[in-house]
Amino acid sequence: MSLRYFYSPASCSLAPHIVIEETGAAYEPVRVNLAEGEQYGEAFRALNPRSKVPALQLDDGQVLTETHAIMAYLADTHPEKRLIPTDPLARARAHEWMNHCAAGVHPHFTRFFRPERFVTEGTDAQPVKDAALAAYHAALKEVDGRLPAEGFALGDYSVADAHLYVFLRWGGRAGFDLEKDFPRYVGLARRVQERPATQRALEIHGLPPL
Structure with a gap:
């Protein structure tokens, strides 16, 4: 049994997908259609009861979830x-x-993109969305200020990148002026994007480059 990687295009599952491509490991990419609620189906819930992507099914059938954990595992095993x-x-x-x-960072975007999840039924979700957008922008600005002008976040390329x-891709979806507001972050993203592993992951997800 080879690795099976469960993902949804443009979600946070893109990050481990880049990493698994970096490892060169043999794996089967399995797309989960979140828009149609496939993550709530019996088959996927048997893999991840939290009904979220990403999920990585290992050679022995065990399943690892959570973006951070999957990336760390892939790095440690290669x-x-x-x-x-x-x-x-x-x-x-x-x-x-x-x-x-x-x-x-992620929670701000979730509140912006799905504000209705954070209010009671019948309550206006727009204030939640507005506050989340401002917080998301501030979070990306803080990241931009911590990044080096050249190279990667830790000097050499790593899972963090x-x-x-x-x-940063999601910042574009939020309507931010990426070049103007986050120049160092854009530079890092483009360096990540130049890597063949990133290009392969983007192709599988059906996503254009920045």
């Missing part, structure tokens, strides 16, 4: 690819970036 630092502090920095992406790439 050390020759040098996708995560081995120095303890630098390694912690990689996890710091990924945790910030998942817990500090694949994760960061997704949230």
Whole structure:
């Protein structure tokens, strides 16, 4: 049994998809149609009861979920690819970036894109959406200020860069002027995008480059 990777185009599952392509591992990409509610079906819920992508089914049938965990696992099981630092502090920095992406940035976009989930029925969701948009912009601005002018987030390419790439793409979906507001972040995203693994993942997702 080979690896099976469950994804949905343009979702956060793009980040581990880039990483699995970086590893060169043999795997089967399995698209989950979120718009049609496939994630709530019996078959997918047997894999991930949380009904979310991504999910990685391992060779022995075990299933790993959560973007951060999947990327860390892929990096650790392919050390020759040098996708995560081995120095303890630098390694912690990689996890710091990924945790910030998942817990500090992603929630703002969720509230912007799905504000109705965060209000009671019959309540106007627009204030939630407006506040989330401002918070999302501020979060990307903070990331932009921490990134180097050249190279990648940690100097050399790592899983952190694949994760960061997704949230700048989402900034475009939110209507931000990426070039004007986040020039360093755009530079990093384009460097990530130049990598063949990213190009292969984008092709599978059916997504254009930035």
